Amino acid sequence: MAPSAQSLPTSVSDEKYANVKWEELGFGFCRTDNMYVAKCKHGESFQEGKIVPYADIQISPCSAVLNYGQGLYEGLKAYRTEDGRIVLFRPDQNALRLQSGANRLCMPYPTVDQFVSAVKQVVLANKKWIPPPGRGTLYIRPILFGSGPILGSLPVPEYTFTVFACPVGRYHKDNAGLNLKIEDKFRRAFPSGTGGVKSITNYSPVWITLAEAKAKGFSDVLFLDAATGKNVEELFASNVFIVKVEERVVPVEDLLDAEEVFCTGTAAIVTTIASVTFKEKKTEFKTGDKTLAAKLFATLTDIQMGSVEDKKGWIVELTDATKPGLKL
C-alpha cells in the first residue's frame, strides 16, 4: 500500500453523512449529489458514461420517451453494513432484466459490466447519502430511454442510460401488515404485452387504481390477470406470495383461503399482508412476529446488512477505485 493511503480512513465510521433526518425517511424523492449518464446513437453500442452533478436532463420535446413511452427502469439498493462495508444485492440480475426489456422495446442496452459499474460509481459518488445501518438504504434508479427525436417512423436516433439514487426508508408505512384491495375493473398486464419487462408503460396506466384504493384507505392494490380476471397476479410494485402454495396460477379463491399472505420487491422487501378486500368483502390473514414473512424479512435483511453469511454469492461489495487499497 502506498504511504499516502495509510492516512485514509479505513471504515465508514469517520465518513461524513448528508444532512438528512434518517429517522423520518420515507420512500420519496430526495435530491442527491451525482448521477451517471451515458448516451448511444442508433446503430452504435453504449460506451462508458460519466458521473456528473445531479441535474435536470435535457431532452428533445420530440423524443421517443416523451411521445411514445420508450423507456425502462430498474430499482436496486445499496446497503451500509454494521461492520462498515457498502454492498449491493445481485446487481447483475437487474442488468439482465434491463437487457430483456430493451430487446422488447427495440432499444440498445449497456452490458452487464457497464450496468454494474455505473451503479457502483453512482453509489460511491453519493456515499454520504447512504443511511446508517438499520436506518434505511440508498435506492438506485437506472433508467434507459429513447432520447432522440422521432415523429413518424423508426429508428430513434439516440438513447440515454442514466443512473441516480435517493436515500429511502420503508416503502409501505403499514407496519401491522398491508390492507389490499383486489382491483376488479382495470387489468395491468396482458398476454403479449410488456408485463414481463420493467417498461415505464406498465405504471401510469394503473395509477388510477392505486389512487382510488389509497383514497379509500387501502395500502395497495392486487391485480388479477387480464385474460380471465380470475387469477392473482401482483401488487402495484411487488410480487405476492401465499404460504403453502407452490409457484403456479393462483385463483382468487386460493388466495382468500390462505393462512398467510405477503409481498416482495426491491422497495417492499418482504411485507406482511393483513387483509384483502374483494367486491367489498374483507378477508384477514395472519400477521406479526410468528409469520413466515417476518422470518424471511429478517433473514434477507441480515444477509443484505452483512450480519448473516451470504452463501449464494448475492452480495457485491464496493471498492472505491479512486482510493486503491481502501475498502469501503
Place this chain on the structure above:
Amino acid sequence: MAPSAQSLPTSVSDEKYANVKWEELGFGFCRTDNMYVAKCKHGESFQEGKIVPYADIQISPCSAVLNYGQGLYEGLKAYRTEDGRIVLFRPDQNALRLQSGANRLCMPYPTVDQFVSAVKQVVLANKKWIPPPGRGTLYIRPILFGSGPILGSLPVPEYTFTVFACPVGRYHKDNAGLNLKIEDKFRRAFPSGTGGVKSITNYSPVWITLAEAKAKGFSDVLFLDAATGKNVEELFASNVFIVKVEERVVPVEDLLDAEEVFCTGTAAIVTTIASVTFKEKKTEFKTGDKTLAAKLFATLTDIQMGSVEDKKGWIVELTDATKPGLKL
C-alpha cells in the same frame, strides 16, 4: 384600422418561407423556430403558458414520464389554403381527447380554449414552416406529461403541457396502396387498458411489430383484439375501414372478404390498403382512382385546403392577434 396596420401584408403571398425543400418532405422530425410551454403544480390548474424558442426540455431524471410513462400526445395539422388562409381542422376534438386521456392517467389538463389557443400560437410563431398549398402541412404535436419527480407514491408535483410543430409530407410512402401484415402474436390494446386514449404507453410496446413488418417489406401492421385475437382493430397509427361494413366488430374473415379497405388518421389522412397478409397468406384489394378512399381523400383535403365549402363548422381559421385587422 390604425394607419400603421394598412402597410402590413394582407395575404401570406408575401410571407417568407423557411428554407425547406418542400418536394422532399416526408413525415419525420424537423426542427422549427418556436414552441409553447405551460406548467402546472399538483392541485392547481393550467394557466396561460408562453411561446419560447424551440429547445430541449429540462426535466427531472426522476420525473413521472421518464420513470412511469405518464404522458399523452395529440396530433393535428395546420393547412395553408389556395386563397392564402391558414386553417386548423376540428382542434377542439383534439383538446377533448387530451382531457379524456388526462383523466385516465391522473393528470390535470388545459381547458379546450387554452389548448386551441396554444395550438394557434404555435402555428403563428412558426408561420414560415407551413408548406405551400399542396406541398404538405404543418403537423402540430401537443404533449402533456408528468414532469415533476416521483419515486414511491402519488401525487406527481408538476405537469407540463408543450406544443411544437414540424412541416410534414405524406406519412405512408406507398402511393399504390399499403401492404399490411396482420400481427398474429402481439396485441396492442386490451379491455380496461389505455387503448381508448392517446397515452404514450400505447406506442413503444408495439414498435417491435412495426420494425419486424417493415423489415419484411410491409407498409404497416394491422392489430387484432387482445381478448379474442379474432377481430380487426387498427393500424399502428390509423383507423381501418372496410367498404360496405357498418361500424361494428369486424372478424378477420370479413376483412379478407372485403372489396376495398382503407385507413384514416391525422397523419395517414385517407390511405388505400392494397393488400393484407395473414399467416403468410396475402389478400389483395381494389386500389386506384375509382376507390371510395380516393373520393374521400379528395373531399376531405379539399375541405381542409378551402377549395370545398365546410358545411360542418370543422375549419378554424387563424387570426394573428399581434396584427389587428390582418387575416392570415
